Amino acid sequence: MPELPDLEVVKDILAPRIVGQTVRGVEVNRVGLVRTRAEGVASLVGRELHAISRRGKYLAFSFGSDLHLLVHLMRWAWLWHGEHGYPPTTATDLRVAFEDGTDLRLIEARSPRLAAAWVVSDLNAAEPLQNLGSEPLLEAFTVDVLRGLVAGRRRPLKRVLTDQSLIAGIGNAYADEILFRARLSPVRYGHTLTAEEQEHLWRAIGDTLRWAIAEIRGRTGDDLFEREIRDFLSVHGRKGTPCPECGTPIAEILYDGARTNYCPRCQGGSGGIPPRGG
Ligand SMILES: [Zn+2]
Incomplete structure (x- = not known):
């Protein structure tokens, strides 16, 4: 999608x-x-x-x-x-x-x-x-806006990021990429994030989306494409391949009927709930 x-x-x-x-x-x-x-x-x-x-x-x-x-x-x-x-x-x-x-x-x-x-x-x-949430690339999407979205939210980060009524435009693939960049587990609950982790997540959202736009544009030039270009992603759709940071095989869980990929080592720390399954 x-x-x-x-x-x-x-x-x-x-x-x-x-x-x-x-x-x-x-x-x-x-x-x-x-x-x-x-x-x-x-x-x-x-x-x-x-x-x-x-x-x-x-x-x-x-x-x-x-x-x-x-x-x-x-x-x-x-x-x-x-x-x-x-x-x-x-x-x-x-x-x-x-x-x-x-x-x-x-x-x-x-x-x-x-x-x-x-x-x-x-x-x-x-x-x-009518019910769309914040546009993550607009200046109005400040770290405080993100804090308001995750603080007190007893939901896994993957679900927070893909909820269109909170943040609009992020789906299964880029939620995984954002969480990898932020070094946060996809099953970590929003309300458990420290202020520093909230800031990492906020920064990862903008950085990941801008990086992806540039990567896709670099591959398409001026030509339209008929399916998403995802060959540059770090973790999403990369089950079993080595993590680009630490070499640990990328793990996969089925979550809400969608594939979630993450690095068990890079994204397992910071007091997060260890991801289960594989
Ligand atoms: Zn890793």
């Missing part, structure tokens, strides 16, 4: 290609994709794309201040941009045709197809964005 770094790069690659373009046609090929009134997509025709922004794991395509297409790629969907004449596959859920002869397509080649889109007039009032 794309997370904040992936979506930031998608946004930055797409913006110079399609911002300023006028929509010439919209085609929705999957019932259930558009969660607002389905006929709302027709209102995009004739409108110029002014900006692309990201909020949490959502991308917003803004056609002026009063019309926005909001997209969530969920697990498998990705965005494609290219020539209109290029034959669409049956996996193409949404096709936005621009006057320059290109298409933006939302493609979901695996089942279940879960991606969702909304056409809204007021982005700030858009229902899916």
Whole structure:
């Protein structure tokens, strides 16, 4: 599933290609994709794309201040941009045709197809964005904000980091990377962190996300990608490979139905609850 770094790069690659373009046609090929009134997509025709922004794991395509297409790629969907004449596959859920002869397509080649889109007039009032937590790369996300989120929270750090209502945009992969960088166990409870550990965690969030954006961008150049680029990660998806810091094999636990990877040595100290399983 794309997370904040992936979506930031998608946004930055797409913006110079399609911002300023006028929509010439919209085609929705999957019932259930558009969660607002389905006929709302027709209102995009004739409108110029002014900006692309990201909020949490959502991308917003803004056609002026009063019309926005909001997209969530969920697990498998990705965005494609290219020539209109290029034959669409049956996996193409949404096709936005621009006057320059290109298409933006939302493609979901695996089942279940879960991606969702909304056409809204007021982005700030858009229902899916209402319960999102802090944006971790904004200046407003200070160490004190993070302290407020973890202090007193009797929940494992992995769950705190991936809770979209607390911090928006971090998923399974980058939560693991952040906790590795902070040298904190994923099963450590938020309320047990010392002030110093809170600061390490806060710093690791920003550093990890910025590092990932640069790594992904370095690999893609100006080309869109159809699955997340994760070859540079230190622990996530690296079960059994040596920890880049200490050489201990990276461990894996199934946690809330998702894989959690960590270094038992680097992330086991500081009075944390020792991770179990393997
Ligand atoms: Zn290690």
